[in-house]
Amino acid sequence: xxxxxxxxxxxxxxxxxxxxxxxxxxxxxxxxxxxxxxxxxxxxxxxxxxxxxxxxxxxxxxxxxxxxxxxxxxxxxxxxxxxxxxxxxxxxxxxxxxxxxxxxxxxxxxxxxxxxxxxxxxxxxxxxxxxxxxxxxxxxxxxxxxxxxxxxxxxxxxxxxxxxxxxxxxxxxxxxxxxxxxxxxxxxxxxxxxxxxxxxxxxxxxxxxxxxxxxxxxxxxxxxxxxxxxxxxxxxxxxxxxxxxxxxxxxxxxxxxxxxxxxxxxxxxxxxxxxxxxxxxxxxxxxxxxxxxxxxxxxxxxxxxxxxxxxxxxxxxxxxxxxxxxxxxxxxxxxxxxxxxxxxxxxxxxxxxxxxxxxxxxxxxxxxxxxxxxxxxxxxxxxxxxxxxxxxxxxxxxxxx
Numbered sequence: 001x002x003x004x005x006x007x008x009x010x011x012x013x014x015x016x017x018x019x020x021x022x023x024x025x026x027x028x029x030x031x032x033x034x035x036x037x038x039x040x041x042x043x044x045x046x047x048x049x050x051x052x053x054x055x056x057x058x059x060x061x062x063x064x065x066x067x068x069x070x071x072x073x074x075x076x077x078x079x080x081x082x083x084x085x086x087x088x089x090x091x092x093x094x095x096x097x098x099x100x101x102x103x104x105x106x107x108x109x110x111x112x113x114x115x116x117x118x119x120x121x122x123x124x125x126x127x128x129x130x131x132x133x134x135x136x137x138x139x140x141x142x143x144x145x146x147x148x149x150x151x152x153x154x155x156x157x158x159x160x161x162x163x164x165x166x167x168x169x170x171x172x173x174x175x176x177x178x179x180x181x182x183x184x185x186x187x188x189x190x191x192x193x194x195x196x197x198x199x200x201x202x203x204x205x206x207x208x209x210x211x212x213x214x215x216x217x218x219x220x221x222x223x224x225x226x227x228x229x230x231x232x233x234x235x236x237x238x239x240x241x242x243x244x245x246x247x248x249x250x251x252x253x254x255x256x257x258x259x260x261x262x263x264x265x266x267x268x269x270x271x272x273x274x275x276x277x278x279x280x281x282x283x284x285x286x287x288x289x290x291x292x293x294x295x296x297x298x299x300x301x302x303x304x305x306x307x308x309x310x311x312x313x314x315x316x317x318x319x320x321x322x323x324x325x326x327x328x329x330x331x332x333x334x335x336x337x338x339x340x341x342x343x344x345x346x347x348x349x350x351x352x353x354x355x356x357x358x359x360x361x362x363x364x365x366x367x368x369x370x371x372x373x374x375x376x377x378x379x380x381x382x383x384x385x386x387x388x389x390x391x392x393x394x395x396x397x398x399x400x401x
Contacts, residue, residue, distance in 0.1 A: 054087075057076050058076065058077070058093055060072075060076055061073045061074075061076030061090075061097070062093060064076065065093070065096060065097050065100070070097045070100050073093060073094075073096075076090075076093065077090045077093040077097065078094065091113055091124070092123070092124060092127070094109055095109055095110055095127050095128060096127050099127045099128050099130065099131025099134075102131075103128050103132045103135055103378070104379070106127070106128045107128050107378060110124055110125065110128060110375075111375075119371075122393070122396055122397040123397065125371070125374075125375060126393060126394055126397035128378065129389075129391075129397075130154065130157055132386050132387075132389075133150045133154045133390050134150075136150035136383055136386065137150035137151045139383070143383075146383055146387065148167065149387060150387055152169070152170060153391050157394050167204075168186065168200055168201050168204035168205075169207065171183075171185050171208075172186065172204045172207035172208040172212070173207055175208040175209070175211055176207060176208050176211070183211055186201070186204075186205065186208060189201050190219060196222075196223060196224055197224040198219060198222060198224070198227045199226040199227045199229075199230045201219075201227075202219050202222075202230035202233075203230045203233075206233075206238060209238070212234070212238065213235065213238060213240045213242065216231045216234055216240070217231075217235075217242075217243060220232060220243070220246050220250060226257070228261075229255070229257050229258045229260075229261035229262075230261075232247055232250055232261040232262045232265045233261050233264065235247065235265055236264060236266070236267075237265075237268065239268065239269065240269075241269055243269075244271060247262045247265050247266050250262035251274075251277075260289060260292050261292070262274075263277045263281070264278060264281075264292055264295060264296055267293075267296045268296055278293045278296050279293075279303065281293035282294070282304055287311050287314060287319045290307050290311070291308065291319070291322050291323065291326065293307075294307065295326070299328070299329045299330070304326075308326055309323075309327065309331065312334055312338045317342060317353075318350070318353060320342065321342060321353050321354060321357045323338075324339055325357055325360060325361065328364070335361075336370060339357065340370050342354040343355070343373045343377060344373075348381070348382045348385065351377070351382065352385040352388060355377055355384075355385050355389045355391075355392060356388040358389075359388045359389075359392040359395055362392050362395035362396045363395045371393070374396070375393070378390060
């Protein structure tokens with residue numbers, strides 16, 4: 001009986017061990033199968049992301065776009081996106097193709113893709129911004145300046161020279177690069193009898209560099225006060241020490257705007273009389289005078305900051321924007337709030353100037369722009385607002401590379 005009991009016990013133990021072994025084996029098999037299935041799914045997704053047929057489809061789509069067949073390019077992108085909606089290459093192809101003819105459609109595609117995922121994709125938005133500029137350049141707008149500026153920004157975005165007939169700004173940029181013909185056109189414009197007000201020329205000449213100094217000097221005696229003021233400002237920005245004596249004479253000019261401009265220019269040159277006068281200008285109750293004085297520091301920290309910061313909330317919208325331009329590198333959060341509010345202003349002039357300010361700030365490498373707001377401004381009813389918003393997007397995209 002004891003022997004039988006022992007055998008029975010051993011049999012039961014063996015049964016339990018066998019059962020446990022089988023259960024463990026089953027669990028291992030199930031786990032292995034599950035891992036194999038998941039791995040297969042991952043491998044399948046990876047393979048599908050790089051299947052030759054999809055790569056060929058995308059390649060054919062780019063070829064179609066290069067040949068001007070935007071519809072074929074969009075169909076190729078849609079073919080791939082229908083299977084792999086996450087495919088960034090196909091999305092880029094579709095947005096580039098739509099931007100070529102209908103940037104509004106490209107923006108619709110981008111926003112559907114963006115959804116609530118965030119963050120913004122500046123590479124995709126840059127394609128749409130270029131499309132907006134091309135649309136403005138080829139529009140039937142009666143404003144020749146709008147079309148010309150759009151063409152210039154397209155050229156700049158693609159690293160090309162500005163088209164001929166681009167005005168003073170284009171000639172100044174070309175002259176800085178050594179274009180003798182452009183410099184001669186600027187010189188001829190400065191000595192021409194008409195128009196008598198050469199303020200735009202004097203302002204643009206700063207971009208021509210040191211070669212512009214001999215052209216600017218005679219403009220200090222131009223009959224129009226704004227021209228004299230602009231010439232003084234440009235000479236100061238160019239650090240033209242040869243102009244110091246002429247600028248000292250100009251601080252006695254009958255026009256107060258000319259006097260202040262000459263004072264700021266002298267301060268830039270290190271003239272002690274000019275620097276002392278600029279510090280007094282910072283205490284002025286007139287916002288425009290304080291803003292002029294603050295320009296001497298070129299955005300570097302200094303005594304001008306506490307004088308200008310309160311102007312971010314000034315009742316005058318244009319004053320707020322000028323303060324924002326100066327303070328962008330000092331207090332980007334405060335500037336961002338100011339510009340965000342201004343972009344939603346019902347006044348189209350304020351919105352346009354805000355987009356212009358954002359483009360200038362972005363070009364200087366300050367990341368204060370709200371890209372989401374700039375994206376929405378690409379739809380603004382005012383064409384100039386769209387132009388500057390597109391320029392700001394392109395500058396932000398360039399800065400993010």
